[in-house]
Amino acid sequence: MIDDTIAFDGRTPSVRALGGAEKAVAGLAAALAARDHAVTVVNRCDKAGVIDGVAWAPWDAPRPPAAEVTIAQRDPRLFEELPEAPANILWYWGNPTRLNRPENQATMERYKPIVAFVGEAQKQLWRSWRDFIEVVIPPGLGLDYIRAEAPGEHPDPIAVMTTHPLHGMTEFVRLWRERIYSQRPAAKLRIYSASLAKAASGSKPLDRIADVFEEVREAADDGVEIKAPGPDADMAAAYAAARVHLYPAIPSEMYGSTLAESQAAGLPAVVLQPDTASAGAERVHNGRTGYLVPDLDAAANIALELLSDEFGMYDGLHRDARILQAARKWETAAIEFEGLWS
Numbered sequence: 389m390i391d392d393t394i395a396f397d398g399r400t401p402s403v404r405a406l407g408g409a410e411k412a413v414a415g416l417a418a419a420l421a422a423r424d425h426a427v428t429v430v431n432r433c434d435k436a437g438v439i440d441g442v443a444w445a446p447w448d449a450p451r452p453p454a455a456e457v458t459i460a461q462r463d464p465r466l467f468e469e470l471p472e473a474p475a476n477i478l479w480y481w482g483n484p485t486r487l488n489r490p491e492n493q494a495t496m497e498r499y500k501p502i503v504a505f506v507g508e509a510q511k512q513l514w515r516s517w518r519d520f521i522e523v524v525i526p527p528g529l530g531l532d533y534i535r536a537e538a539p540g541e542h543p544d545p546i547a548v549m550t551t552h553p554l555h556g557m558t559e560f561v562r563l564w565r566e567r568i569y570s571q572r573p574a575a576k577l578r579i580y581s582a583s584l585a586k587a588a589s590g591s592k593p594l595d596r597i598a599d600v601f602e603e604v605r606e607a608a609d610d611g612v613e614i615k616a617p618g619p620d621a622d623m624a625a626a627y628a629a630a631r632v633h634l635y636p637a638i639p640s641e642m643y644g645s646t647l648a649e650s651q652a653a654g655l656p657a658v659v660l661q662p663d664t665a666s667a668g669a670e671r672v673h674n675g676r677t678g679y680l681v682p683d684l685d686a687a688a689n690i691a692l693e694l695l696s697d698e699f700g701m702y703d704g705l706h707r708d709a710r711i712l713q714a715a716r717k718w719e720t721a722a723i724e725f726e727g728l729w730s
Contacts, residue, residue: 408645
């Protein structure tokens with residue numbers, strides 16, 4: 389497996405916050421190793437080592453002398469690092485129209501990889517210039533989320549947000565102050581954002597999020613709290629201790645890692661999703677584990693119900709999320725990948 393993004397290894401998800409695509413490398417590698425494959429991950433990790441049966445190799449280390457299968461994460465040009473592998477799989481996370489760029493077309497023509505998408509809506513965006521084998525293999529879920537337990541019989545009236553500050557956060561914060569907190573003054577909205585948490589600690593916010601930061605900071609008296617994202621165990625506990633995950637519409641999103649994880653932890657979601665053919669719609673069973681809503685008014689109404697002292701809606705959505713969303717273990721994803729070359 390090969391990834392050319394940031395420094396991480398198989399231990400990272402347990403010690404600090406990490407993006408969904410990077411966690412997927414660690415999760416799939418460990419699951420394949422547990423199924424008796426010899427797995428090497430070449431990436432930007434700080435040092436070589438073996439973690440959960442996986443050999444991690446820094447980017448400047450010698451490449452493995454041979455590989456039966458290469459799984460490249462996100463960038464088809466990574467196949468050039470191990471050009472002799474008889475089977476190539478591109479696990480793609482971005483907008484697939486980028487694969488039609490000339491530099492990617494040339495690489496795809498040379499290595500002819502199987503293209504594994506993370507969602508069906510993502511796959512439907514691609515109109516390839518030639519026939520490739522295309523499959524959908526969603527990521528697995530970490531055991532911390534699958535095993536998460538709510539503290540006590542019912543969580544406190546807490547809502548969470550996990551998306552980037554530029555993805556609808558201002559609208560949701562205003563909705564919270566005007567429509568939700570005004571009716572549920574005991575409720576809290578906890579926003580998990582590394583960039584906002586850094587600004588809240590005293591650093592100057594990036595110019596592009598400065599207005600959002602001010603909006604969030606001004607809402608502190610209305611139950612809005614900024615939190616730094618944490619490792620998997622901490623985030624699983626945070627989801628289990630909440631009653632609703634507020635999630636804006638993100639047209640550019642191809643998967644929605646935090647939404648998948650919170651669903652596995654049993655947290656009902658309210659997803660602003662006018663388009664049902666989307667990543668957000670794929671992560672939620674509408675009416676069973678959360679609700680896809682067409683507008684902010686509907687989002688406010690359902691959030692108020694979930695944050696109320698009546699627990700009928702929460703109990704039903706929570707129960708079905710645990711049943712329907714916590715079954716996607718990494719072993720399942722590994723078996724599906726095996727089917728691509730066996």
